[in-house]
Structure formats: C-alpha cells, structure tokens
Amino acid sequence: MLLSVFAPAVSRLHRTLLPGSARAMSAVSLLVSPERCLYDRPLQLRVLGLSPGQDVTLRTALSDDGGELFTSAAHYRADGGGEVDVSRSPGLAGGSYTGVDPGGPLWSVQPRTPYRRLVKKDVRSPLRLRFSLHPGHGGDTGEELLAEAAQERSFLGEGVRREPLREGRVRGSLFLPPGPGPFPGVIEVPGAGGGLLEYKASLLASRGFATLALAYYNYEDLPKDMKALQLEYFEEAVNYMLQHPQVKGPGIGLLGHSKGGDLVFSMSAFLKGITATVVVNGSVANIGAVLSYKDNTLLPIGIDTKKVKYPKPGIADIHDLLYNPLEESHRKSLIPVGKADCKFLLIVGEDDRNWNSTFHAQAACQLLVDEGKEKPEIVYYPKTGHYIEPPYIPLCEASMHRLVGLPVIWGGKPKEHAMAQVDSWQRIQAFFHEHLNKTEVKSKVYERVVE
Template sequence: MRGPGPFPGIIEVPGIGGGLLEYKASLLASRGFATLALAYYNYEDLPKKMKEFRLEYFEEAVNYMLQHPQVKGPGIGLFGHSKGGDLVLSMASFLKGITATAVVNGSVANAGAALHYKDNTLLPIGYDIKNATYPKPGVADIRDVVYNPLEEANRKSLIPVGKADCKFLFIVGEDDRNWNSDFHAQTACQLLEAEGKEKPEVVYYPKAGHYIEPPYFPLCQISMHVFVGFPVVWGGEPKAHALAQVDSWQRIQAFFHKHLNQKHVLESKW
C-alpha cells in the first residue's frame, strides 16, 4: 500500500501446526494493513510442544501493535483460523485494545492446551476419539469427537466471549470436518447477545471445509493432524471451497477496513 501510514493494524494467529506462517499477514500487508504474524509455539525460543500458554504473551503482542508508530489506532484487529480462532477469541475476551476480530472455522472452547491469564485458566476442551468415524481406511473424521463446552462438566473450557467489546466476523465452512464450526459461531453469538452485545456477522459457505485459505490455495482434503497424531479429513468440495476462499477473503478485508479504517478501500479483486 502506498503512503507513509499509519495503517490499520492486525495480528494474525495461525492454527495448530505451530511455527511462523506469514503468508496471510503478508497478503493483508499488501492490502493496506500493518500486520503481525504471531507464532506461539515451535518457533525459536517459544515452547516446542503445545502444553500450556499464557495470554500475557499475546497481550505483549497487542501492546506492541498499539504502540507502534505505523499502526493506526485506537484499536487493532485480530484474525485467526482453527486453533488461532479460539486464541483470538480469548484475546478479544480478556485483553484491551481490540476493535475487530475475524474467526475462520474457530472454536468457542479453548482447545489443545490450557490457557492462563492472571488468575484465570481456561482448560482444554475434552474429546472422545471413539466418536470418530472412518470414511477411508486409516483416515478419520473427527468432527464429533469434541465435547460440548456448554455442558456443565466442560464449561471451564468455554471462552467468555460475552466479555469482548469489539466487532466480530465468523467465517463458517458447513462441511468443516475438524469440528462443528456452525455450533461454535452460533454459541459465540448467543454469549455476546446474552451480555447485550451486538450480534456478530456470520457467513456460511455450504460444501466448504475446514481450511478456508486465501484465494487459489489448493483444497486440503486429507492430512496428518498434528494434535491427534493421525490422518484426518478436513471437508470441502473443490469448486464450492474455492469460491468460498475468494468470497471470504474479500469479506475479511472489507470487515477490517470498515472497523479499523472507517472506510472500505480495496485496490484489487483480492
């Protein structure tokens, strides 16, 4: 983006694979945003395994962006997919300075590892692998293995989204086979509305799977799941999924421009 700035700021948090992935942040940076791709494990001096996290680490990243001279305030945006989705929901729920949060196929329950912040702890949501099905030999469908975070026994994993004070966009692939993203998005809406907050924008894509990426990324239908340790299906039909990627990427940019820049400025189709 031409010009001296400052620019609307976004922190992009990836999924459960770990390491530093910069492609989404780089694409957003080319569309007028000051972006930070945030690794949170298995990178340099960060923990090698996903055992437990402290939200203070993510708070440090938020404060860095809020104080950066090239970031246009007063608040910043958060963008997360899958495990990154529940992390940005937790950030929006507990931290200050968040104006807009976009979640792609995320969970309203804390997943994979305990998350601590001051005196608060969100436990990882439980699951029962016996509820997996096997559409192909040696390949699992794990959509229904995760427990319901609204049940009393699991509520210590439920992210208190109702505390958040920002705008939300939820992107939902209706054929997500990692978990029921529709349920998680609707639960987030209910938690916010119960606290008198505005109902978020939820966009549904029939026949789109879990890995809704930027436009023209190939559909990932089967791969090794880092957390469960065996191959899984991710869902999605090629044409519908590809169209969802094009449309959702436009919507995500427009959402952030609207709420962080107070205007919609897109210089190309994607």
C-alpha cells in the same frame, strides 16, 4: 526446459503446429496476464490460433517450497474464432474442473503425494506456475505440446517490508505496506501446527494492513510444545502493535483460523485494544492446551475418542470428537466471548470436518447476545471445509493433524470451497477497512448465507 518470452503485461509463447508430417503456417499462442502478480489476483488466460471447435487440454503445474508437484488438467473446446478464454470458455467434463471459472487452473491443482497441503513457507520467493497446452482431451502427459507459458505469483507485494520480530517474548514477523503510514493494524494467529506462517499476513500487508504474523510455539526460543499457553504473551503482541508508530489506532484487528480462532476469541474477551476480530472456523472452547491469564484459567476441552470415524483406512473424521463446552461439566473450557467489546466477523465452512464450526459460531453469537452485546456477522459457506485460505489455494481434502497424530479429512467440495475463499478474503478485508479505517469497502458476493 520451460521456454517462455515475457512481454511487460503478458506472458506468451508461440509454437508452430505439426499436423501429421506437414508443417502448418499457423501458430498457437498461450497468453497469461500479468507476468507477475500477487497470489490472490484473478487469472487472465487466453489461447489464440486454434482451429474452430478444436479440443485442447490446459495443464497447470507448480512446485511448493519442498519440491512437491501440484498439477491439474482442464479440457476446453475452441470457439468459432479459434480462441479459448478461461473467463468465458467452459471447462468440459473429464478435466479437473467444469464450467466457466477463471480461477479453475489455480485452485484445481492437486499434489502427487497424498495428504500434502499447499503452504507457502517462504514468502520472500514467488510460486512459479507453468501452463501448457496440448491437443485433444487425452490423459497422456507426453502428448504433443502446442504452447506453454509461465507466471509468478507472490505473497509479498512490491515495496512491502518484512521485519523479523523479537520484541520481549514476542516472536513473529511484522509486514508493513509501502509508504509512511500509519496503517490499520492486524495480528494474524495461525492454527495448531506451530512455527511461523507468514503467507496470510504478507498478503494482507500487500493489501494495505500492517500485519503481524505471530508465532506462539515451536519457533526459535518459544516453547516446543503447546501444553500450556499464557495470554500475557499475546497481550505483549497486542501492546507492541498498539504502540507501533506505523500502526493506526486506537485499536487493532485480529485474524485467527482453527486453533488461532479460539485464541483470538480469548484475546478479544480478556485483552484491551481489540477493535475488530475475524474468526475462521474457530471454536468457543479452548483447544489443546491450558490457557491462563492472571487469575483466569481455561482448561482444554475434553475429547471423546469413541466418536472418531474412519471413512478410509488410516484417515480419521474427527468432526464429533469435542465435548460440548456449553454443558455444565465442560464449561471450564468455555471462552467467555460475551466479555468482548469488539466487532466480530465469523467465517463458517458448513462442511468443516475438523469440528462443528456452525455450532461454535452460533454459540459465540448467543454468548454475546446474553451479555447484551451486538450480534456478530456470520457468513456460512455451503460445501466448504476447514481450511478456508486466501483465494486460489487448492482444497486440501486430508492431511496430517499435529494434535491427532494421523491424517484427518477437512471437508469441502473443491469448486464451492474455492468460491468461498475468494468471497471470504474480500469480506475479511472489507471488515477490517470498515472498523479499523472507518471506511466501507464493497466486495463481490458469491453464494452464501448471512446471519
């Protein structure tokens, strides 16, 4: 049973040390601050009361909504004062991460079941993290416990309102920050997994944006599959946000990842009322379904199944699966990005194995330039994969792909991917603030290349 005593700002537990058979008078403290916070907030964790130079292992554990256990184990050595502070103490070789990294205990957790991705499906409840401290750098999970503590990390900030949306054909959830508003408005469009995912929208609302988490298939009375999509459905969602009394005009923002990325490219090209669009590892080709709008039809880009590779048995690498939409024979799938009149921020993982996101970002840039439009801001993140999430969500190396029908690799190196998530999340908020609020917000910048 997890034992913890919470102070207003710090979660702390003392345990008396037992060296050999003698009971020591000193105690070790594991302090985690704050007790409750948003998931994207940096972690503050300290250990007090160790012997100078003592080796310890810090374990992190959490369970997702389905009960899957995610864990990590980091190795530390106490300083001369008997303290470990994850903001300045380096993780040592042999643990889940190395070097000084305050977020390491969070982003390094991995599932016990292969190909399981950490996704918060019910944002109304927090994720509960358990931290435990053990002597030495051994791998025995039953080793002596020195101290333990807990923290709750939420995707839904205090006072944020969640309103299920069933307006006309539109289905989703609207998240409104506390206060009277109006607030800058954003629609968040997810990838090809279907259903309703709210964790990004709820976090953005917790940071001051009126955000609509939009479902577009396999949810309630929406179509069960993604064979054909009508852009008029997404237009209804845009108009709903533009007319909402608590959404600041005159335009709104769009955020889309993967399949959601090509959808927000299409929305920006064909629909009115879009001021700022963020595309995270998106495609300039229409993916997976016929997309129609009035007299316009975009066919799904073709695939070359001979290009699929299998780096491990039963796991596919689909990086080269799509045909080139710039070639004349495939241009019926090319999204006319150059028609858009909004500002663009393109987030690119250079090690994206789902498809060549670098190519698609550069193609979008050229399509805009060819139409005399302003170049988009493009941020390239080295050693970063397909699922660029909010901060501290662990890298998923491979998981089931709904459209492919088997597990695929997503790319990325854990630490570099984690750094990209922290930086890109700040950049996304700054971009929306600048263009929807006309206010500049500076963000901390990690290693990246900006075009």
